[in-house]
Amino acid sequence: MIDKLKFYIDGAWVDPAAPSTLGITNPATEETFARISLGSGHDVDRAVTAARRAFSAYSEVGVEERLSYLHRIIDGFKARLPELARTMTLEMGAPITFATERQATVALFHFEEAARVLARYQFEEPMGPGIVRREPIGVCGLITPWNWPLNQVASKVAPALATGCTVVLKPSEIAPLSAMLLAEIIHDAGLPAGVFNLVNGDGPTVGEAIAAHPGIDMVSITGSTTAGVRVAKLAADTVKRVAQELGGKSANIILPDADLKAAVIAGVHACYTNGGQNCQSPTRMLIPRTLRDAAFSAAREAVATIRLGDPLDPATTMGPMVSQAQFEKVQALIQSGLDEGATLVAGGTGRPAEVNHGYYVRPTVFGDVTPQMRIAREEIFGPVLSIISYDTEDEAIDIANDTPFGLAGFVQSRDREHARAVANRIRAGRVYLNGAPFDRSLPFGGYKQSGNGREFGVFGFEEYLEVKAILG
Structure with missing residues (x-):
């Protein structure tokens, strides 16, 4: 002790x-x-x-x-x-x-x-x-x-x-x-x-x-x-x-001209940074409705690469939630996603099969999430990603801004000027374009x-x- x-x-x-x-x-x-x-x-x-x-x-x-x-x-x-x-x-x-x-x-x-x-x-x-x-x-x-x-x-x-x-x-x-x-x-x-x-x-x-x-x-x-x-x-x-x-509930807008598979895989891992216990994590992924199935497949591929286990093992990539209370909060929100009709793409409730103790959560992805579901509105603070489909760019921006939070935003596009134009419309204190790395010299903080x-x-x-x- x-x-x-x-x-x-x-x-x-x-x-x-x-x-x-x-x-x-x-x-x-x-x-x-x-x-x-x-x-x-x-x-x-x-x-x-x-x-x-x-x-x-x-x-x-x-x-x-x-x-x-x-x-x-x-x-x-x-x-x-x-x-x-x-x-x-x-x-x-x-x-x-x-x-x-x-x-x-x-x-x-x-x-x-x-x-x-x-x-x-x-x-x-x-x-x-x-x-x-x-x-x-x-x-x-x-x-x-x-x-x-x-x-x-x-x-x-x-x-x-x-x-x-x-x-x-x-x-x-x-x-x-x-x-x-x-x-x-x-x-x-x-x-x-x-x-x-x-x-x-x-x-x-x-x-x-x-x-x-x-x-x-x-x-x-x-x-x-x-x-x-x-x-x-x-x-x-x-x-x-x-x-x-x-708090935050950051949106990751994947535009139609982005490399969808690469953007989804990177977005899943960004959402799961620090086990999802991260205030600016892109926990809402916005994808063109026509690319739904391909996005789900890429998300499953990303989840399959995560290694849960002993945090002292250098090979482990995701550890437990910080406490029993946080574990229970995340479990309740995953259950709410199931109850409200979201499609379970990966993960789900309960501990991962590979661990029998510790506050571990299954890395989870939901698809067909609507903006009014709890998992799309509340800060979960765990490894839970909500994929929301959109039909037009204006709709995607409206969904991104339809939140009481405004800490960060993310935009993916092969056209940097296009990505920049979308970034200008996101009501958040920081916006990352095309996987840009975190930077500690630039200001960090939130709107709303x-x-x-x-x-x-x-x-x-x-x-x-x-x-x-x-x-x-």
């Missing part, structure tokens, strides 16, 4: 104000392998007090010194990357190869990107009769999820530290251990006491205390739309800045109920800055 019962506050690992422990479950074995403490409002108060005190000095630290801190964090991260990856495999089930090449590596990229932006960023510029100056916003409360437990932490912590802010972090209580390792790396980098603080806990207690705390100037949350709404309401009383990266604000690159950097005009 791994015990991680302390919080990182004011430069030291300290006991919680009141003892309350939670077991951390390995979703592949269903066994508890670690324990953490659950914090309280008192612990948040301590962390905010430390961050508030540290801010006055850290906000004045020069660019070169902040860069030196970031580079030391980067070096420490690289040295412990295998340990970070393995920890995420244990706490949330990501296959070790994926955890190493994607989960841990993309988290590292956020620190590297923050350093790149900081090195060339102009914090002051003349404008008209005055000067526009950008200053760190202050103490930042950061609330992060379990599906990319280190990536989402890094996407917030890195720009916050780079801009001169101080931090109170609440990682997900389901997968907190990798964030605690990052706290050790940050401590070893020598940041002044109080600049970075970590308090574990659940959303209704620690998350809400952070959102409502008058000593916090900004709160950034990645999570469900329901959680984002709650945080925004609590933050409103103190008029703090709120940045939200929330997928949130507000942006992360990554210079746009994410500026979320943590206030704008001051100096005249005369």
